[in-house]
Amino acid sequence: MRRVLSLSAVILLLWVGLAGAATEVVCIVDTDATQNPDYTSLAAAIAGETGASPKCVTSADLVANDEQLTIECRASAGGADTTAVVLTGFTTGATNYIKIHSTGNHRHQGILSSSYYRLATTTTNTYPLDINGNCWNVRVDGIQIDAASSNRAAVMVRNLNSGTTDYRFSNLVIHGGNDFRYAAGININDSDCDTVSIWNCVIYGFPGIESKGIHHAASGGTTYIYNCTISGIAGRGLSTDSGAGAQVITNCAVFNCGDDFADTETLTIDHCASDDGDGTNAIDISPGGTEADDWNAAFTDYANGDFSVKDTDSVLYDAGTDLSGTFTTDIAGTTRSTWDIGAFEYEAGPKWNTITPAKWNGVDWSNLKWNGM
Secondary structure, three states: OOOOOOHHHHHHHHHHHHOOOOEEEEEEEEOOOOOOOOEOOHHHHHHHHOOOOOOOOOOOEOOOOOEEEEEEEEOOOOOOEOOOEEEOOOEOOOOOOEEEEOOHHHOOOOOOOOOOOEEOOOOOOOOOEEEEOOOOEEEEEOOEEEOOOOOOEEEEEEOOOOOOOEEEEEOOEEEOOOOOOOOEEEEEEOOOOOEEEEEOOEEEEEOOOOOEEEEEOOOOOEEEEEOOEEEEEOOEEEEEOOOOOEEEEEOOEEEOOOEEEOOHHHEEEEOOEEOOOOOEOOEEOOOOOOHHHHHHHHEEEHHHOEEEEOOOOOOOOOOOOOOOOOOOEOOOOOEOOOOOOOOOOOOOOOOHHHOOOOEEOOEEOOOOOOOOO
């Protein structure tokens, strides 16, 4: 016997299928004040959306209004976002999270560039991105943070009250430069942290003697770090405090650091490439010759911040383990197949930006990109 659902039954099924999905509210930040922006800085967006008259969300209580806030960061003319951001004042939940990201022509390709949106604060003694308050569910994806003028952590998670937390940091390019001894790329310092996931991030250039690439100082919880590239950290590439929670580190390239992996008793390291050869299924990123020669053989141009896999002879090529249950692309959006180590998956084909001279037969090829490179 054939059954035909009534219109009310169809509507009920659709409602059940959609239940649990919060309403996404998109807020536009454009540093160059074009493309119909709601705000011209990320800091202004946070202040505005937690204020008395938000432009985008109903109120800062995302749970009460069953909303999920997406802040899309743009830089139409390449202008930097120079105001430090304190992310606080929202009430969040598992489906009522805050997502900060850049996309399309405003999103970097894995290499620090002034052509794309970037958070580049110019004030010392501030954190460029400070997640500080009851914002327990935050996702940051596809942005650049140039912390060359900062003497603090580029991303700081801290001072949160008890609550179920879910932080996700993906596809970030974080660059240091200040030689302040305690500067860091990402510092997880929440006193009651549950889960932090970090993948496809490039963190490099922190010359301070006690600097850190990614540091877990929280008293509990676990930080999962996948396919990240950490380089040029004078202190420790990846580390935890004594008595802090654990780090699970997989498919990461960590090199040219004072200590690639510190506090290894709290680190689970698998399929990683480093100068020290730490962990299970370890790859020695500097197997012979000088370290600089070996780094040059592994990366396209590590000295200038291009950490893409150089070629199929790189020790990173096909050396990782499959993490497709967690994510499927690299920092530049290339689909991962055989899983290279580090933030980039090798992609065959010419990289037009490497042609020298840039003008060939009178045509300027310098701004052309091939397959996202």
